[in-house]
Amino acid sequence: AQSVAQPEDQVNVAEGNPLTVKCTYSVSGNPYLFWYVQYPNRGLQFLLKYITGDNLVKGSYGFEAEFNKSQTSFHLKKPSALVSDSALYFCFSNMNTGFQKLVFGTGTRLLVSP
Amino acid sequence: ETGVTQSPTHLIKTRGQQVTLRCSSQSGHNTVSWYQQALGQGPQFIFQYYREEENGRGNFPPRFSGLQFPNYSSELNVNALELDDSALYLCASSPGSGGGRGDTQYFGPGTRLTVL
Numbered sequence: 569a570q571s572v573a574q575p576e577d578q579v580n581v582a583e584g585n586p587l588t589v590k591c592t593y594s595v596s597g598n599p600y601l602f603w604y605v606q607y608p609n610r611g612l613q614f615l616l617k618y619i620t621g622d623n624l625v626k627g628s629y630g631f632e633a634e635f636n637k638s639q640t641s642f643h644l645k646k647p648s649a650l651v652s653d654s655a656l657y658f659c660f661s662n663m664n665t666g667f668q669k670l671v672f673g674t675g676t677r678l679l680v681s682p
Numbered sequence: 683e684t685g686v687t688q689s690p691t692h693l694i695k696t697r698g699q700q701v702t703l704r705c706s707s708q709s710g711h712n713t714v715s716w717y718q719q720a721l722g723q724g725p726q727f728i729f730q731y732y733r734e735e736e737n738g739r740g741n742f743p744p745r746f747s748g749l750q751f752p753n754y755s756s757e758l759n760v761n762a763l764e765l766d767d768s769a770l771y772l773c774a775s776s777p778g779s780g781g782g783r784g785d786t787q788y789f790g791p792g793t794r795l796t797v798l
Contacts, residue, residue, distance in 0.1 A: 600783040611686075611772055611789035612725070619784040658724055662783040669738060670715060670787075672724040 570595050570663045574673035581649045582681050589644040589676045591659030601642040602660040603633055606675075612658065618642060629653070649680045684709055686775050686790035694796045695763050703758045703793045705773030714756040715787060716748060717772040725772055731756055760795075768797045 572593045581587045593599050600619055604612040616627025623635045633644045644657060659673040687706045695701050707714050713732045717725035727740035731750035745761040754775070760767055771794075774787035 602786070604789075611791045612774075614786050614788065617784065617786060662785075669740070670717075670727040670730070672717075672726070674724045 570661075570669070570671070572601070572659045572661050572671055572673045574657075574659055574676045576676050577674075578677045578679065580679050580681065583651050584648055587646050587649040587653070587678065587680070589657045589678060591642045591644065591673055593640050593642060593659075593661060595661055595663055599635075599642075600662050601633075601635065602662075603627065603631070603642075603644050604658045604660055604672075606656040606658065608655075615644070615657075649678075651680045651682055654678055654680045686773060686788055688771075688773050688790040688793050690793060691791070692794045692796075694798065696798050697763055697765060699763050700759065700761045701763060701795060703760075703771050703773075703795070705756045705758070705775075705790060707754045707756070707773075707775030708788050711775035711777050711788070712754050713776045713785070714750055714754065715774045715776070716756070716758045717774070718742075718767075719770040719772055719792070720766075721769070728758065763797045765797050768795060770794050 574591055602617040603615040606612045615631050616625050616633055618625050618635045626632045631646050635642050657676050661671050663669040686708050689704045715730040716728040719725040728742050729736055729748055730738040734750045747759045750756045770792045772789055772792045774789045776785040776787045
């Protein structure tokens with residue numbers, strides 16, 4: 569079945585350290601992959617997306633993601649974490665097979681300690 | 683530019699009742715998607731509307747229904763409410779032609795529904 573998976577429920581990192589939030593996918597054909605962030609009691613905010621082209625995608629707030637076809641992964645990264653980055657992060661894919669099928673991962677909570 | 687708005691913010695209903703949630707899409711967007719996000723879980727796709735027609739649906743029963751209006755705003759209707767329908771309901775709009783796979787979705791703040 570087509571899906572996206574986030575293997576970590578929570579990631580802890582100290583402020584100033586690099587962070588990685590993992591996502592793997594199982595998609596027929598070319599994957600269309602997105603990252604969203606959700607702050608408490610708020611809707612989701614778009615960070616970045618991979619459609620085609622350069623495997624390193626740069627997005628909002630200093631985030632970037634690396635698409636790796638051989639490992640079927642799309643990990644979210646940031647070189648230096650901020651306490652304000654603490655939030656819930658979701659990987660997402662639109663698996664359109666003629667009829668829309670929009671799938672989110674289960675989410676990863678990022679906690680950045682001062 | 684006005685973003686996606688949803689109303690009401692919070693809603694409390696009892697089991698068996700019916701509810702209507704509303705969404706105004708971002709200016710220039712013709713596609714609206716609805717999601718259910720239970721506490722501690724990722725959003726689950728309910729359905730998508732493009733130019734007033736449903737063009738995608740997740741694994742939700744028929745008691746979840748929707749409408750899209752000519753101005754691209756949308757409604758989500760849920761009949762015969764069950765306790766498990768308690769969740770945050772998110773609406774997202776996107777530009778483009780019927781939800782192209784690469785279209786970015788822009789989310790509203792959500793409606794928190796509690797079913798007692």
